[in-house]
Amino acid sequence: MTQQIETDVAIVGAGPVGLFAAFELGMLKLSSVLIDALSEIGGQCTALYPEKPIYDIPGHPAIEAGDLIANLERQMAPFRPATLLGRRVETLEGTQGGFTLGTDRGESIRCKAVILAAGAGAFGPNRPPLAGLSAYEGSGGVQYYVRRREDLRGRRVVIAGGGDSAVDWALALRGIAASIQVVHRRPKFRAAPESAAQLDRAAERGEVEMVIPYQLHALHGTDGKLEAVEVADLDGGTKLLPADVLLPFFGLSMDLGPIGGWGLDLERHHLKVTPATCETSRPGVFAIGDIATYPGKLKLILQGFSEAAMAAHAIHPIVRPDVALHFEYSTSKGVPAGTDAAPH
Known part of the structure; x- marks a missing residue:
């Protein structure tokens, strides 16, 4: 029997940028599901170089990739995003406000918006x-x-x-x-x-x-x-x-897999997005992190974090069209208590 999952936003890719997107959506009281082909969260940081030091994360003069992932996991934990690991998203159907994603394990995820945070897609060394x-x-x-x-x-x-x-x-x-x-x-x-x-x-x-x-x-x-x-x-x-x-170390070969066949505008195997919102050519589908491209794009984790925040705020009126979003600093509002952001 096909497992049906209902959520506000489906995030394809559970690397650092995808994890932060789950946090940002939670801060806006939006639920999310993280889907990744790997068997554990963290993307390349976990699979390839968990002990590699990263030097350009704000507030951390140096932090190992594995520790960064552990911190991001703790940060999003209050919002309880569902995780579907060891799965590949095969299909995307529907339109903004009513998408359905299908995985190679047979799950069906219904959501109102999609964030593609798949990094370099399926990756392997050159x-x-x-x-x-x-x-x-x-x-x-x-x-x-x-x-x-x-x-x-x-x-x-x-x-x-x-x-x-x-x-x-x-x-x-x-x-x-x-x-x-x-x-x-x-x-x-x-x-x-x-x-x-x-x-x-x-x-x-x-x-x-x-x-x-x-x-x-x-x-x-x-x-x-x-x-x-x-x-x-x-x-x-x-x-x-x-x-x-x-x-x-000659880089990674990049394969977008099924994403490349979803009719999204591409530029050199990357998804073209609107810089202000990170929305792709398909309304309601957003791309952040290494998979996204636009003029002035820098392939830095910190820029991916910024894109996650922009995409989350652009998605809010899609999911909650009747709720005005009043921007507040996290220092003022903290983490929303009793959030209803968990998917069902």
Whole structure:
């Protein structure tokens, strides 16, 4: 028998931005259901790098991704949003004020508005084109995510890439890994300027070795046990880097899955939204976080938080057309007591 769920707003994606959207909706006394294909909340923060420090969350000079998710879960807890985990939303039918979403587990969610907070959609790592790669993936010699820094204690680590993940993990593994070598094809990194400056200072102190300008060329080892990473410079010269683990950070491949077939306006695999409300081209369907795009968009969690608040306020008149919304600061009204925001 199909399970029927009634709620004000369905949130597709239970990463940090989706969790904050549930809180913002609760503050407006709107109920919500969080739906995610992963088996636990937190999105990439939980699945890929729970111990990775995040430095640009207001009020937290540094906070590990897993701790951020735990805080967001506590923050939304008073509103008791339902969670449907390990499910993928397959269908979206209806119009603003009367949508029905169907999952691959057979649930049917009826709601008045939808928030798409699906991050990069279904994600997977971009793998380097190296011969014999799969053998080292299976043995742990090549890893695309770091769930526990302690797993790399005393290991010789080679990090490849030039973005935030490569720089942040090079910094985070200092004092844990036996050695850290960072391979990049050019001196300039596509990372936060302060993080890149910290990496430069770490290299000057000998905490990290910069292998520039080089790129990955081959892997060497026995029976899947990594022993060295071969790198090549732009002229074809090669050298071997002793290594127990290679961490290649070349971004994530993005697949919107069924969302891509819902007739929403797209721009390079992202959903185009109105900046003031985060509404997509389909009335009543909103997109926030990494999945959304508009002029001036920054792919920062803090911007996703702002989008969650804007979307929630834009949704209120859809769900409660006869109730005037008088904006109040949370310092004045606190968390609504006895809220009726729980779905049913």
